[in-house]
Structures are given as structure tokens and as C-alpha cells.
Amino acid sequence: MGEKNRRSAILAVASHLFAEKGYSNTTTAEIAQEAGVAEGTLYHHFGSKDGIFLTIFDEMAEEYLAGAERLAGDGKTGAETLSGLIRFHFEYLERNKTRFLVILRDFPNHLAADRDGRPAEIRNRFSRMTDILSLVLTKGFHDGTLRPSFPVRDTAGLLRGILYGTTRHSMLGIIDVPLSRLSRMVEGYCLQALSPDSRAGGKRGKGGKK
Amino acid sequence: MGEKNRRSAILAVASHLFAEKGYSNTTTAEIAQEAGVAEGTLYHHFGSKDGIFLTIFDEMAEEYLAGAERLAGDGKTGAETLSGLIRFHFEYLERNKTRFLVILRDFPNHLAADRDGRPAEIRNRFSRMTDILSLVLTKGFHDGTLRPSFPVRDTAGLLRGILYGTTRHSMLGIIDVPLSRLSRMVEGYCLQALSPDSRAGGKRGKGGKK
Amino acid sequence: MGEKNRRSAILAVASHLFAEKGYSNTTTAEIAQEAGVAEGTLYHHFGSKDGIFLTIFDEMAEEYLAGAERLAGDGKTGAETLSGLIRFHFEYLERNKTRFLVILRDFPNHLAADRDGRPAEIRNRFSRMTDILSLVLTKGFHDGTLRPSFPVRDTAGLLRGILYGTTRHSMLGIIDVPLSRLSRMVEGYCLQALSPDSRAGGKRGKGGKK
Amino acid sequence: MGEKNRRSAILAVASHLFAEKGYSNTTTAEIAQEAGVAEGTLYHHFGSKDGIFLTIFDEMAEEYLAGAERLAGDGKTGAETLSGLIRFHFEYLERNKTRFLVILRDFPNHLAADRDGRPAEIRNRFSRMTDILSLVLTKGFHDGTLRPSFPVRDTAGLLRGILYGTTRHSMLGIIDVPLSRLSRMVEGYCLQALSPDSRAGGKRGKGGKK
DNA sequence: AATGAATGAGAATTCATTCAT
DNA sequence: GATGAATGAATTCTCATTCAT
Incomplete structure (x- = not known):
């Protein structure tokens, strides 16, 4: 998985989870795990959970x-x-x-x-x-x-x-x-x-x- | 204060707070305090926070x-x-x-x-x-x-x-x-x-x- | 342990731990455990970790x-x-x-x-x-x-x-x-x-x- | 920018930030940004955040x-x-x-x-x-x-x-x-x-x- | 019915440090 | 030397709900 793809992998996984379970029922830990990245990486790229949504x-x-x-x-x-x-x-x-x-x-x-x-x-x-x-x-x-x-x-x-x-x-x-x-x-x-x-x-x- | 009044006081306060701050940003503690009742009283009357909303x-x-x-x-x-x-x-x-x-x-x-x-x-x-x-x-x-x-x-x-x-x-x-x-x-x-x-x-x- | 004592037990334990390890190296989880109360109880009584110190x-x-x-x-x-x-x-x-x-x-x-x-x-x-x-x-x-x-x-x-x-x-x-x-x-x-x-x-x- | 200057730029920026916001409220990311260097550079020169302070x-x-x-x-x-x-x-x-x-x-x-x-x-x-x-x-x-x-x-x-x-x-x-x-x-x-x-x-x- | 102290399972976020390039 | 994306462990705080009185 290339470096550029980490970002889009996170977005894809997050879209999917948000749609399925709702925003507030989806944890950042889950997104990270499903996307195969560390939780910190979410924050490196998007700053916050809201940032991912936005x-x-x-x-x-x-x-x-x-x-x-x-x-x-x-x-x-x-x-x-x-x-x-x-x-x-x-x-x-x-x-x-x-x-x-x-x-x-x-x-x-x-x-x-x-x-x-x-x-x-x-x-x-x-x-x-x-x-x-x-x-x-x-x-x-x-x-x-x-x-x-x-x-x-x-x-x-x-x-x-x-x-x-x-x-x-x-x-x-x-x-x-x-x-x-x-x-x-x-x-x-x-x-x-x-x-x-x-x-x-x-x-x-x-x-x-x- | 009669029993009926407690119930409606809670509903009035909850409506107000839910409308102003949103459901999830309103805590049961807040509702209880503003309504002048104990938190447990909410549960006697409505069973749960969702119960109040419902x-x-x-x-x-x-x-x-x-x-x-x-x-x-x-x-x-x-x-x-x-x-x-x-x-x-x-x-x-x-x-x-x-x-x-x-x-x-x-x-x-x-x-x-x-x-x-x-x-x-x-x-x-x-x-x-x-x-x-x-x-x-x-x-x-x-x-x-x-x-x-x-x-x-x-x-x-x-x-x-x-x-x-x-x-x-x-x-x-x-x-x-x-x-x-x-x-x-x-x-x-x-x-x-x-x-x-x-x-x-x-x-x-x-x-x-x- | 009476109800009043929970509060003072927390303070005693916190004093001890803060003095020993420093404020920022002491976690609220530790204080709660040593004091034999739930972590939430700390917040019930003091509102925040700073509140305990204060x-x-x-x-x-x-x-x-x-x-x-x-x-x-x-x-x-x-x-x-x-x-x-x-x-x-x-x-x-x-x-x-x-x-x-x-x-x-x-x-x-x-x-x-x-x-x-x-x-x-x-x-x-x-x-x-x-x-x-x-x-x-x-x-x-x-x-x-x-x-x-x-x-x-x-x-x-x-x-x-x-x-x-x-x-x-x-x-x-x-x-x-x-x-x-x-x-x-x-x-x-x-x-x-x-x-x-x-x-x-x-x-x-x-x-x-x- | 020579190598010596990077070093002193970092120290100057760090002094300023530590004094203004305190040691623990200053992040290495901040120091690096204000000094115009990459975060890794801090570690080349000083080994750690403590190293900068020291x-x-x-x-x-x-x-x-x-x-x-x-x-x-x-x-x-x-x-x-x-x-x-x-x-x-x-x-x-x-x-x-x-x-x-x-x-x-x-x-x-x-x-x-x-x-x-x-x-x-x-x-x-x-x-x-x-x-x-x-x-x-x-x-x-x-x-x-x-x-x-x-x-x-x-x-x-x-x-x-x-x-x-x-x-x-x-x-x-x-x-x-x-x-x-x-x-x-x-x-x-x-x-x-x-x-x-x-x-x-x-x-x-x-x-x-x- | 009413109380309110106690609970405890989460959850988002931080950040110094590493390392492949 | 320099970079900066990636890490991941660690921590404070929230809050609906319970239950003994």
C-alpha cells in the first residue's frame, strides 16, 4: 500500500463505517484498525474525527x-x-x-x-x-x-x-x-x-x- | 409540588434544552437540575433519557x-x-x-x-x-x-x-x-x-x- | 468505610501519590484504584484532576x-x-x-x-x-x-x-x-x-x- | 542557512516558547515549525526534547x-x-x-x-x-x-x-x-x-x- | 415516589520519538 | 545532515444508569 493511499484508505473505510453505523457510533479506533493504520495517523492527516467527516x-x-x-x-x-x-x-x-x-x-x-x-x-x-x-x-x-x-x-x-x-x-x-x-x-x-x-x-x- | 407537575416540569425543561443544545449535548444531570428534581426521578417517570425524548x-x-x-x-x-x-x-x-x-x-x-x-x-x-x-x-x-x-x-x-x-x-x-x-x-x-x-x-x- | 470517608480517602491517596511521583506522573486511574473507588467518583467529588489538587x-x-x-x-x-x-x-x-x-x-x-x-x-x-x-x-x-x-x-x-x-x-x-x-x-x-x-x-x- | 544557524535558531525559538507557554505546553512540532526546520532535525541536534531544555x-x-x-x-x-x-x-x-x-x-x-x-x-x-x-x-x-x-x-x-x-x-x-x-x-x-x-x-x- | 452518590465502560485526542528515504 | 509521515501507548474526562436509603 503506497503512502498516498493511506489517506484515501482512511476516507473509504470511514465513509463505509459512518454510513453503516452512524457517525457517533463509529470509533476512531475502529476506523484505524479497518484501514490498517495507527490511530495517530488519522490525526496526522485529518486532525480530528470531525476532520475526517468534513x-x-x-x-x-x-x-x-x-x-x-x-x-x-x-x-x-x-x-x-x-x-x-x-x-x-x-x-x-x-x-x-x-x-x-x-x-x-x-x-x-x-x-x-x-x-x-x-x-x-x-x-x-x-x-x-x-x-x-x-x-x-x-x-x-x-x-x-x-x-x-x-x-x-x-x-x-x-x-x-x-x-x-x-x-x-x-x-x-x-x-x-x-x-x-x-x-x-x-x-x-x-x-x-x-x-x-x-x-x-x-x-x-x-x-x-x- | 404535585406529582403531575414534576412530570411536566421535566418535559418542559427537556424540550427546551434539547431544542437549544441538541439531544446528545444535553445531560440528564442538567435536565434534573433545571427541573429541580433529583436525577433518579427522571428514571422513575420516563425510564431512560430516550424515554424522555420519546x-x-x-x-x-x-x-x-x-x-x-x-x-x-x-x-x-x-x-x-x-x-x-x-x-x-x-x-x-x-x-x-x-x-x-x-x-x-x-x-x-x-x-x-x-x-x-x-x-x-x-x-x-x-x-x-x-x-x-x-x-x-x-x-x-x-x-x-x-x-x-x-x-x-x-x-x-x-x-x-x-x-x-x-x-x-x-x-x-x-x-x-x-x-x-x-x-x-x-x-x-x-x-x-x-x-x-x-x-x-x-x-x-x-x-x-x- | 463510610460515605464521608470516600472524599477524604481520595484526598489522602492523592496527596501521597502527588508527593511521591509528582502531579503529572500520577494518573486518575491510580488514585481511584488506591482509594478503592471508581474513577467516576473522583469526578463526582472534585470535577477534575486539577480539582483534586486545588x-x-x-x-x-x-x-x-x-x-x-x-x-x-x-x-x-x-x-x-x-x-x-x-x-x-x-x-x-x-x-x-x-x-x-x-x-x-x-x-x-x-x-x-x-x-x-x-x-x-x-x-x-x-x-x-x-x-x-x-x-x-x-x-x-x-x-x-x-x-x-x-x-x-x-x-x-x-x-x-x-x-x-x-x-x-x-x-x-x-x-x-x-x-x-x-x-x-x-x-x-x-x-x-x-x-x-x-x-x-x-x-x-x-x-x-x- | 548554515548548520550552526539551524542549531541556534532552534534554541532561540525553544527558549521563547518555553518561557511563554511552559515546557510541557510546548510541542516539538511547534518548535520545529517556528524554527523553520523539520521535526527530525531537532533530534539530530539535541537527541530529545529534554536535550533542548538541558x-x-x-x-x-x-x-x-x-x-x-x-x-x-x-x-x-x-x-x-x-x-x-x-x-x-x-x-x-x-x-x-x-x-x-x-x-x-x-x-x-x-x-x-x-x-x-x-x-x-x-x-x-x-x-x-x-x-x-x-x-x-x-x-x-x-x-x-x-x-x-x-x-x-x-x-x-x-x-x-x-x-x-x-x-x-x-x-x-x-x-x-x-x-x-x-x-x-x-x-x-x-x-x-x-x-x-x-x-x-x-x-x-x-x-x-x- | 424520591433521592443523589456512586459507578465504570468507553472514547477522542496528544505528542515525543523513530526511521526509511 | 535533513526530512516528515507514521506511530501507539497513555490519559483525562463523560454520562446514562443503578440502587440503597
Whole structure:
């Protein structure tokens, strides 16, 4: 086993164990043993148990966001891009189930907690996704393929919540819908909700009960 | 101080602390001290720390589900009932922010883990909500006010994911949209997505013009 | 072994081990085992390893200072009181060798370190001794039995340095003078240095070389 | 960067860090980083962390003792030499505050501990100072400028304790007397205590008037 | 029912030192 | 000489739970 591989061996083992048993039920001793390194080596490379988690998270987030940004940048219409993004989201998670389960299962909450009054750095990752979605919605609004009935940024936030919530419930088995079917459903419903063809605008919802 | 009061004092204090610091960062010693009882008393009433959490969760889930079931059972149309449910959801959480934060922050994952191959009892709570939503969707389908483009049960699951994900992101500050605005947005978009007025389904959306 | 005794058993064992092996070379596991209690019990009673040390220190400091204050308050002349204090100092340490060795050997330095810019609380103990000595010097100055050639408070500080340094060197074996002889020497030299009978005042030292 | 410079860079950085944070709170990794060398390099030059400390200590002790021996050897009277030694002591420490703080703060006690029943080598350094002081006291006794009321070697030991204790308390801020004032005070009081002019010994002080 | 002292099985982390390159 | 990745033993502290009173 080469030197470079020690680092990735640790990450692979940790991903696996975190996904299987949860973050807090996995001990650093276990990770070290399974990866065939000394416990100190974990700390040499990642500084702390949290550091291991953060590295896994960062690498995945970077990959995911890079993929999403690539899609958002190509020349299609807004609606097509939104479709593409939603498909990409579910395909990516299907391919990275293990690593994403780590995050879903028990994201170490203190990592997202604000420290000293400033938002945790991890939040920046999150907001990049809102930026991408906002961009796509704006594009669709201009090219006439999408008509958000609420402010673009709020709608982007809503979409993020939808993607997160549905993905989570499916992956944790809370609802009995596999990711592949979920992908088609979210795509279908979102486009319909944002469709410019629809006469029934969101505004109605704002106005009154009936 | 009567016996009943001790019990509720403990629950109130625990809700508060769990919401503020998270389940695992709250010690039983702390709960006991703030509630003004001995640590052993916690165990007389709730058997374990998990027992305290489960009691809080159960009480809230029962209230929530009872409210949702009441709404689902009245004589309105499917679309109106769905609107009502969504509004109820966000209003209820607005009124019970603290207790719900307990669940959002760091739900003790082992409580939802399957034990001995059988699904955790806590899952039953969850599935009741799917039942309610399925009922409403079916009603709307029959009275012509809703037209789900996917199987009713799957759509109900999707709606649960949407409600959970958007609520979570808002309450944890991951997106910058308050619950009240979110309520109107979710209501608007969901009705539009499920609207029978729209001929253009998500898959076919690109084609149809009228 | 009664319940009260657990606490004192821990203190006795800890004093012994700290004196013998030094603070940092003594593990909490060792203390617990020798005291016949669980390790957690240490933390139940003292909160931390430092807490154990601090308790030992405080109890001794309190005893010592109480004794010194009692002596300083009786009706003798300043010089007699100073003699008494010096004798008391060495006798007390002779009787409490073990506990004092704990402090001499390796006082956990971080305990005396200023935190957040404010002096450590432990300093207050120290300054009480300066107060006592200042009082005695002042008394001696008024009744004519002592004539400090430098400001009273500075001289008191000097005396504390003398007591500490000579005691330390003797107890750690750095100099080959037992405490009992040291006591007589310090008493003799201090009284002579502060004696009003001496023509050669400290002022000479201040003035010139010759 | 030449080889010599690496060595002294390490010593300078280590002195600084030891003085600031204490020996045990300074890690070898830190020293290496601040000195701009690899951690292994520390071990090439000094063999161990203790080795670094010992080198700093030895260099300073050698300088100090050489200076003291030089003073002790010149042709002045005993009293003048003692004055000179005391002034030298405080001046030297004033000029070498940082390095001396290293030793005061938390001298690694195991280095002074007897090993295999034999006194630690570091003790030899200490005893050289007693030799010097003994010499000076003897000289003063013969030329009539000093009259120790106790055996010369014991008195020398006492003086060392006085110098150590007062210096320590001042440098650690335990007493509020700067080194320069302390120097004059120690000089004044020591000469007075050892003065042949004073007939009144510590024990007999009360009696004699003239 | 209520108490709260006692428990004890962990778990993360530190860091001086080594050694192959 | 110089490097710095790897080591791994050692240690403090946590905290849910128990049980005698």
C-alpha cells in the first residue's frame, strides 16, 4: 500500500463505517484498525474525527456542486436545465449512496452550528446550491420556459428543501419510493408547478381561501 | 409540588434544552437540575433519557396527527383540504417551534433504527401522515379538484418529503425563508402541480402551448 | 468505610501519590484504584484532576494562613511575632511535609496562570500572607522592635520570597540543611537584618558601594 | 542557512516558547515549525526534547556561574564581593529574563530527579553556586567584613534559597517588587544580617541596646 | 415516589520519538 | 545532515444508569 493511499484508505473505510453505523457510533479506533493504520495517523492527516467527516463531506459537496454548475452553464432553456439538474441530483446520489447516507444519517450537528455568532463555514456550500437554482430559474423566466409565482431566491430555497426532504425520506426508508421514481416525480411536479402554461398561478394561493 | 407537575416540569425543561443544545449535548444531570428534581426521578417517570425524548415526540406527534386527521375528515373538497393541511402544518410548527426543533436538530438516530429486523415503532407515526395525505389526494381525485400525475401513495410520500425538507431548512436557517412565507409558497406550488386545470404535465410540459 | 470517608480517602491517596511521583506522573486511574473507588467518583467529588489538587492546596493554605493569622493577632511585640511566624512556618511544613511536597514538586503551572487577563484566583491565597507579614512589620516598627530599611510591603514580599526559597531548597534536597536548622537560621538572620539595634542600616546599601 | 544557524535558531525559538507557554505546553512540532526546520532535525541536534531544555539550561548556567566565579575571584573584601554577587545575580537575570523564565515556569521535574539512586547531574550545577558563596563568606569572615552567625556552608545554602525565592516571586509576579528594587533590598538586608558591626544576633537581639 | 452518590465502560485526542528515504 | 509521515501507548474526562436509603 503506497503512502498516498493511506489517506484515501482512511476516507473509504470511514465513509463505509459512518454510513453503516452512524457517525457517533463509529470509533476512531475502529476506523484505524479497518484501514490498517495507527490511530495517530488519522490525526496526522485529518486532525480530528470531525476532520475526517468534513473531508468526506467536502469532497462530495465539491463534486456535486461542480456537476450542478456545469449543467447550469450549458446552453439549454431554463426548464430543460432544471430538469437536468433534478435528474443529476438523483443520479448522483444513486451513485454515491454510501457517502450521502453518512450525511443524512447523523450529520454531526455541532459542525453546522454557528460559532462566535458567525455562521459555520459549511453553510457556504449550502448556499452555492441556492445560487445555482436561482440562476436557472431566472434563465427560465427570461426565456419563457418557467414562471415562478414567488421571488426567485425564495423559490430556489423551496426547491432545495424539496430535493433534500424527498431524497432523505427515500434513502432512510421513511417513504417507500426509490430514488429513480422519485426523480421522475419531482421533475414532473416541479415543472408543472413552475410551468408558464398553467393558468392557475401561485398568486391564487396568496389571495384567498377559495 | 404535585406529582403531575414534576412530570411536566421535566418535559418542559427537556424540550427546551434539547431544542437549544441538541439531544446528545444535553445531560440528564442538567435536565434534573433545571427541573429541580433529583436525577433518579427522571428514571422513575420516563425510564431512560430516550424515554424522555420519546414522550416529547409522542405527545407532539399525537397532537399533530390528531389535528391533521380532524382536518382531513371535514366536508371540504380535496384541494381545499390539502390547502388546509399545509396551512395547519406550518401553523402548528410555528406554534411548537421549540418542541419541533428537538426533533430536527439531532433526532437520536438509534430510535428510528430497525431492531431485530422489524421496523422501529416510531415509523408507525410517520406512516399515519402518509395515510392522511393519500386520503386527501384520493378525495381530490374523485371530486375533480386534484389530479396527481403519479400514484396516490407515492405522491403522498412526495408531499411528506416536501413538507419535511422545506420546514427543516427554514427552521434550521439553512434557507432564508420564514415559515409563514414558506406556507404560502408550498400551498401555491403544490396546488399548481396537482391542479387539474393544467393540461401540461411535467413530462410533456415542453410541448403543449395552450 | 463510610460515605464521608470516600472524599477524604481520595484526598489522602492523592496527596501521597502527588508527593511521591509528582502531579503529572500520577494518573486518575491510580488514585481511584488506591482509594478503592471508581474513577467516576473522583469526578463526582472534585470535577477534575486539577480539582483534586486545588482542594488539597486550599485546605492546606487555609490551615496555614489561619495559623499565621492567629499568631499575628496575639499581643506580643513585632519582633516576637515575626519570630513566632517563622517558627510556625517551618514547624507547620515539618508536620505537613507530604502535602507541601505536592505543591513544591510540580505545582500545575496552568493553575496559577492568568486567565482572560485576570490574575488566577489562587493568587489571593498568596497575597494574604503578604498582608500578615506587613501587619507584623508595621507593629514592630511602631513598638520599636523592628526597623525595616525598605517599605513595609516590599519587605513583606521579600520575606515571603525568603521563606519560600529556603524551604523549597531544603525540602527538595537542593541544599543540605534540614528544616529545623533552617528555621533557626532564617529567624536569626531576619531579626538581625530588621533589628533597630544595628547601626549599619540598609540605607547604606542604597547609598554607595563602599 | 548554515548548520550552526539551524542549531541556534532552534534554541532561540525553544527558549521563547518555553518561557511563554511552559515546557510541557510546548510541542516539538511547534518548535520545529517556528524554527523553520523539520521535526527530525531537532533530534539530530539535541537527541530529545529534554536535550533542548538541558542545552538552554546549561548554556545559561555556565554563563551565570562563570560570571559569578569571576567576581568571587577578584581582590575586593568579602562584603564587597557579596554585594557584587547579589547585584550580578539580579542584573544577569534582568538581561536574561526569557531564558530564566523557562526554568522558573515549569522546570521539567524529572530532570532533577535522582536516577538509580544517584543525584541527577543537574545538581552539580547547583552546588557550584553554594561553593562560590561559601568562598565569599569565608573571605569576609577572615578579612572581618562579614560575620555569619551560622556555619558558612549552611549560610551559603540559605543565601541561595533567598536569591532563588525572591527572584522567583518577582519574576512570576507573585510579589509586586521589580528585580531592580529587589536587588537593592536583598543586598541591604543580607549585609546587615551578616554585618560584624551588629552585636545583636538574631537570638540575642532583644537584649542589647547599644 | 424520591433521592443523589456512586459507578465504570468507553472514547477522542496528544505528542515525543523513530526511521526509511 | 535533513526530512516528515507514521506511530501507539497513555490519559483525562463523560454520562446514562443503578440502587440503597
